[in-house]
Amino acid sequence: xxxxxxxxxxxxxxxxxxxxxxxxxxxxxxxxxxxxxxxxxxxxxxxxxxxxxxxxxxxxxxxxxxxxxxxxxxxxxxxxxxxxxxxxxxxxxxxxxxxxxxxxxxxxxxxxxxxxxxxxxxxxxxxxxxxxxxxxxxxxxxxxxxxxxxxxxxxxxxxxxxxxxxxxxxxxxxxxxxxxxxxxxxxxxxxxxxxxx
Amino acid sequence: xxxxxxxxxxxxxxxxxxxxxxxxxxxxxxxxxxxxxxxxxxxxxxxxxxxxxxxxxxxxxxxxxxxxxxxxxxxxxxxxxxxxxxxxxxxxxxxxxxxxxxxxxxxxxxxxxxxxxxxxxxxxxxxxxxxxxxxxxxxxxxxxxxxxxxxxxxxxxxxxxxxxxxxxxxxxxxxxxxxxxxxxxxxxxxxxxxxxxxxxxxxxxxxxxxxxxxxxxxxxxxxxxxxxxxxxxxxxxxxxxxxxxxxxxxxxxxxxxxxxxxxxxxxxxxxxxxxxxxxxxxxxxxxxxxxxxxxxxxxxxxxxxxxxxxxxxxxxxxxxxxxxxxxxxxxxxxxxxxxxxxxxxxxxxxxxxxxxxxxxxxxxxxxxxxxxxxxxxxxxxxxxxxxxxxxxxxxxxxxxxxxxxxxxxxxxxxxxxxxxxxxxxxxxxxxxxxxxxxxxxxxxxxxxxxxxxxxxxxxxxxxxxxxxxxxxxxxxxxxxxxxxxxxxxxxxxxxxxxxxxxxxxxxxxxxxxxxxxxxxxxxxxxxxxxxxxxxxxxxxxxxxx
Numbered sequence: 001x002x003x004x005x006x007x008x009x010x011x012x013x014x015x016x017x018x019x020x021x022x023x024x025x026x027x028x029x030x031x032x033x034x035x036x037x038x039x040x041x042x043x044x045x046x047x048x049x050x051x052x053x054x055x056x057x058x059x060x061x062x063x064x065x066x067x068x069x070x071x072x073x074x075x076x077x078x079x080x081x082x083x084x085x086x087x088x089x090x091x092x093x094x095x096x097x098x099x100x101x102x103x104x105x106x107x108x109x110x111x112x113x114x115x116x117x118x119x120x121x122x123x124x125x126x127x128x129x130x131x132x133x134x135x136x137x138x139x140x141x142x143x144x145x146x147x148x149x150x151x152x153x154x155x156x157x158x159x160x161x162x163x164x165x166x167x168x169x170x171x172x173x174x175x176x177x178x179x180x181x182x183x184x185x186x187x188x189x190x191x192x193x194x195x196x197x
Numbered sequence: 198x199x200x201x202x203x204x205x206x207x208x209x210x211x212x213x214x215x216x217x218x219x220x221x222x223x224x225x226x227x228x229x230x231x232x233x234x235x236x237x238x239x240x241x242x243x244x245x246x247x248x249x250x251x252x253x254x255x256x257x258x259x260x261x262x263x264x265x266x267x268x269x270x271x272x273x274x275x276x277x278x279x280x281x282x283x284x285x286x287x288x289x290x291x292x293x294x295x296x297x298x299x300x301x302x303x304x305x306x307x308x309x310x311x312x313x314x315x316x317x318x319x320x321x322x323x324x325x326x327x328x329x330x331x332x333x334x335x336x337x338x339x340x341x342x343x344x345x346x347x348x349x350x351x352x353x354x355x356x357x358x359x360x361x362x363x364x365x366x367x368x369x370x371x372x373x374x375x376x377x378x379x380x381x382x383x384x385x386x387x388x389x390x391x392x393x394x395x396x397x398x399x400x401x402x403x404x405x406x407x408x409x410x411x412x413x414x415x416x417x418x419x420x421x422x423x424x425x426x427x428x429x430x431x432x433x434x435x436x437x438x439x440x441x442x443x444x445x446x447x448x449x450x451x452x453x454x455x456x457x458x459x460x461x462x463x464x465x466x467x468x469x470x471x472x473x474x475x476x477x478x479x480x481x482x483x484x485x486x487x488x489x490x491x492x493x494x495x496x497x498x499x500x501x502x503x504x505x506x507x508x509x510x511x512x513x514x515x516x517x518x519x520x521x522x523x524x525x526x527x528x529x530x531x532x533x534x535x536x537x538x539x540x541x542x543x544x545x546x547x548x549x550x551x552x553x554x555x556x557x558x559x560x561x562x563x564x565x566x567x568x569x570x571x572x573x574x575x576x577x578x579x580x581x582x583x584x585x586x587x588x589x590x591x592x593x594x595x596x597x598x599x600x601x602x603x604x605x606x607x608x609x610x611x612x613x614x615x616x617x618x619x620x621x622x623x624x625x626x627x628x629x630x631x632x633x634x635x636x637x638x639x640x641x642x643x644x645x646x647x648x649x650x651x652x653x654x655x656x657x658x659x660x661x662x663x664x665x666x667x668x669x670x671x672x673x674x675x676x677x678x679x680x681x682x683x684x685x686x687x688x689x690x691x692x693x694x695x696x697x698x699x700x701x702x703x704x705x706x707x708x709x710x711x712x713x714x715x716x717x718x719x720x721x722x723x724x725x726x727x728x729x730x731x732x733x734x735x736x737x738x739x740x741x742x
Contacts, residue, residue, distance in 0.1 A: 012395035013319045020387040024425050031429025031459060035444060038455050047522050078448060119447055125522065176448030 047125045058134045063097035064160045070168045071158070073102065078119070081177040082110035083144065085118060097160045104137060104173070105151050108144035115178035117141045123170045130159040131169065141178050234329070237321035238728060239306050244624075245328050246303025247617070250296050251693070253335060254610075257291035258686050260284045265648075265682040267665050268675045281665035282350035283342060289353025293471065294378050295335045297605065300613045301474040302327075302385045305413050308620060309389060311719035311726065312407045314398025314735040319391035327384040334377035341367035341374075352663055354464065357445035357456040361437045368438060372431045379424045379431075386420035389413055398718065398737040404495065405739060407717045409616075411498050412477030415505045419466045419473070422509075427463040430456065454519055461512035469508045472572075472604060473501055475612030476543055479565045482619050483547050485715035486562035487554025490740075493546040500539035500546075507536050517585050518592040526585040533583035537576065544573055559711075560634035564615035567607055567642050575603030578653065593663075596656025602649045606685075607642070614641075614692065619715075621699050622706030626725035629699045633691055640688035647681025716740060 041047075071092050075085040084107040094100050108114060120138040122128040133139075137152035144150060158169065226232055236242060263284045267275050276284070306324065310317055318324045341348035346365035349355065360368060393414045397406070406414075433444040433456075443449020445456045476497075484491040491497070513521060513529035521529075547569050556562070578600040582591055591597060621629050651674040660671045667675065709720040718737070722730045 009395055013391045016391040016394050017320070017387055020390060020421050023421050024383060027422055027425035028429050031426040032433075034459060034462075035433075035455065038452070038458065042452075045522075047525075117448070119450075125520070174447065178448075 047128070055134055055136070055139065056132045058099055058132065058155070058157055059097065060099070062160055063095050065095050067096055067164075068093050069096060069158055069162065069166065071100070072168060072170045073104075074170060074172045075104070075118075076172065076174045078174045078176040081114065081116045081175050083108050083114075083116055083175050085173060085175050094158065096158045096162050099134075099155065099157050101153050101155045103151050103153050105149060106137070106142060106144060107149045108147060111146045113143065113145045113148075115141055115143050117176050117178050118173040119176055121172040121174070123172065124166060126163060127158075127166050127169045130162040130166075131171070132157045132159060138173060235325065237317070237325050239310050239318045239321065239324065240624075240726065240728060242318075242324050242328050243303045243305075243307030246299050246306055246331075249328070249331055250300035250303060251696075253291055253295035253299070255689070256339070257288050257296055258689065260288035260291065262682060262686050264288060265679040268667070269679040270676065271667055271669055271672050273666055276665070278665045279347060279350060282352075282663065283348045285663050286349045286352055286355075287338075287342065290338065290349065291335065292605070293353060293467075294375070294382075295331065295338075297471045297609050297613070298382055299331055301413075301416070301471070301609075302382070302389075304409075304474065304478070304613070304616050304620075305385075305389050307624065308719060309392060309410055309413060310396070311623075311722065311730060312410050312717050313393065313396060313401060314718045314731045314737060315392060315396035316729065316732045318388050319396055320388045323384055324388050327381045327388065330377050330381035330384075334374045334381065337370055337377070338374035341365075341370050344370070354460060355434075356460070357434065357437070357453050361434055361445055364438065369435065372435045372438075375431050376428060379428050382420055383424045386417040386424070390417040390421070393417070398731070398734045400737040400739075404498070405737070407477070408480035408491070408494070408497055408501075409474065409477035412473040412480075412501050415501050416470050416473045419470050419505055419508070423463045423466040423470075426459060427467075430459045430463065433459075454516075457516050457519060458512065461515045462509075464515065465512045466505070466508040468601075468604070469504055471609045473505065475568065475572075475609050476501060478612045478616040478619070479547065479568050480543075481715070481717065482561045482565040482615055483550050483569075485619070485711045486559060486565075487551050487556050488712070488714050489550055489554045490714070491546070492549035492552075493542070496542055497546055500542040503539040504536060507532065507539070511536065514583055514585075514588075517588045530583055530585040534580060537580055540576055544569065544576075559618075560629060560631070560638060561615045561619035561711075563635070563638045564611045564618060567638070568611045568615060571603055571607030571611070571642075571645070575600055575605075575608055578603060590659075591656065593661055594656040595652040595660045595662060598662055599649050599652035599656055602652070606649065607645050611641075617696070619711070620719070621696070622710035622724050623719055623722075623726055625700050625703075626706055627699050627703035628706050628710070629695050630703060633695050633698070637688060637691040637695060640691065641685060644681050644685025644688055648678050648685055649681075651675075651677045651681075 071094060073087045073090060075087055077083065077085065084105075086105045086107070088103045088105070092100055092102065104118075106116075106118075117140075118138045120136070122131055133154065133156045135153060135155040137154065142150065142152075154171075162169075227235055233241065233245060236245075261284075263276060264281065267273070267281055306318065309315075338348075344365075344367040346367060348365070348367055349360070349371045351359035351364060355371075393406070393410055403411075433442070436442040437444050437446060437451075443451040445451050445453050447453065480491055480497055511529055511533045513525055514533045517526055517529070558566075578596065582588055582597065582600055618629055618634060621627070655667075655671045655674040655678075658671065660667055660674075706724040708723050709715065710724055711720070718731075718735060719726070721735065
């Protein structure tokens with residue numbers, strides 16, 4: 001093989017290698033780009049039960065009185081947080097478009113203050129986009145003193161265009177600890193019992 | 198491609214020139230260990246890959262036998278559940294990343310330059326580096342078994358949060374090992390792709406390449422596309438574990454389901470990475486022993502490319518039970534079933550090649566035929582798993598275990614063994630010992646089916662994966678599986694014996710060791726292949742058939 005051909009071959013190899021490296025870097029970046037894309041996709045389509053954590057305006061003019069939907073509340077403790085989360089009622093029956101308020105009680109059962117957050121999820125996921133929350137403790141992180149009890153409201157509506165096959169909507173709130181929390185981001189709330197343990 | 202050189206050298210000239218060149222033009226190669234540490238020769242590196250893969254095959258096999266020993270009877274007899282979980286995990290990781298993948302890379306190193314008439318790989322020193330990363334990666338991975346808290350115990354799919362929040366402390370080492378192994382396969386893939394695209398003999402067009410080269414080219418593209426995604430996933434795990442991020446942690450706004458999407462976006466193409474080169478090997482062996490041209494060469498190429506493209510669109514079929522909208526389930530179900538079409542094209546082409554052939558049953562052909570039959574069984578159980586509503590019954594049961602072992606053991610591994618038997622005469626200059634090879638084949642085939650066929654039934658009846666104990670009604674199936682596993686495992690010692698005997702001696706093989714229909718370029722160089730071949734490009738002549 002002549003030198004000239006060796007050069008053409010070398011150039012070809014170099015071209016292939018650089019293109020492969022570009023593809024590699026691109027795919028590595030793509031993997032990380034999938035994280036926000038996934039989040040956006042889930043929010044837009046409402047699949048995965050991911051709820052918008054911004055307050056939405058309530059709509060007052062149209063209540064669908066021909067229909068009743070059961071809304072169930074489930075509270076769970078995720079991991080490692082010595083709190084209890086209770087809800088005043090396990091389920092309510094409401095009309096689509098009707099505004100409803102339900103109180104949740106946070107209780108720090110440990111002897112030290114800590115930060116936590118209730119992460120929401122909606123089931124069935126097709127109902128996610130039709131849950132309209134005007135006020136929710138799940139929008140913010142909470143700080144509780146040792147032994148503190150805190151009652152916080154959830155104000156919500158179901159859209160009138162909730163798909164007709166959905167008769168039950170379940171709202172799940174899972175408590176998670178927030179580590180190394182400094183800045184106060186606490187929701188406006190009334191303390192119903194003494195601060196001391 | 199380089200233009201044709203007017204005075205084409207004959208093959209005899211090129212090989213004598215190669216031997217002469219080895220004697221004079223190069224300085225003497227280092228001796229002993231340094232020769233292997235520093236080698237840049239594609240044949241030596243190919244051998245290193247294959248030996249490494251064989252060693253890892255036995256280590257992963259021992260882990261599998263620990264699992265089967267514990268499952269021989271219901272109840273806990275030999276190991277505790279924590280160690281059992283480490284064994285299932287390490288078995289999977291070692292077999293996938295350290296046995297099957299390096300074996301194919303080793304075959305590629307040995308055979309691709311020979312099959313396309315290139316003197317070596319495009320990047321020989323990078324080739325050396327890619328190989329020597331592997332012992333580092335898997336030394337590190339195996340060392341986690343001796344660390345406090347034990348090795349990885351979350352299954353080879355390492356789903357978060359099992360592999361993040363609830364993982365043993367050694368997980369950071371696991372991540373590093375996977376990174377290094379990933380870099381090794383990426384570098385190997387770049388090298389192979391660069392070799393195939395740029396170093397073919399003058400006159401060899403893409404559509405003249407042997408199918409092993411074609412399937413490896415497509416596998417190389419798959420590796421370049423998805424190994425970085427794996428690297429990304431384990432990097433996110435690393436950050437979740439050590440740097441307080443929350444990619445897969447719902448508490449911090451992340452999502453564990455995202456892990457599964459990312460993992461299977463890598464993981465599904467990965468399973469084709471482990472099977473496409475096998476298709477190439479079988480497509481070389483069946484025509485050689487049926488004494489016919491391969492039926493439908495072009496359709497084989499297009500089918501391989503179609504499988505590779507579809508593999509990026511079907512990852513969700515691993516996640517039917519996770520919770521997915523109906524539209525998603527339907528999409529992934531139909532897309533998955535579509536893969537049966539190009540795969541069916543391949544199987545029918547092999548059968549059409551066999552049809553009216555003058556078939557003989559030498560060891561490579563036995564393994565290739567077993568591949569076609571048993572891989573197809575694995576393909577069919579894959580179709581059953583693709584049916585979304587039925588998958589809820591099969592999900593995470595031994596039915597899944599039966600399925601992927603059918604496509605990986607009598608699929609990928611039988612194809613690797615077929616390839617080794619097929620090319621051993623080229624590597625060593627001797628035919629493998631006929632009687633011993635036959636024993637190895639029949640014991641393997643019986644062992645594999647005894648092990649994995651009953652798993653279909655225990656799985657359909659609901660026996661869960663990755664559990665050290667089981668309900669009494671599964672006892673008989675499990676006992677048969679365990680007996681088969683030990684039969685299969687120990688009969689692989691025969692394979693080692695065959696290879697060692699073949700290196701040491703045996704019936705001498707001519708250059709074209711398997712007759713007129715094994716006529717790719719590798720059969721034009723002497724057996725055993727000299728260390729340096731095709732230093733002058735061969736005169737490639739398109740087969741006249």
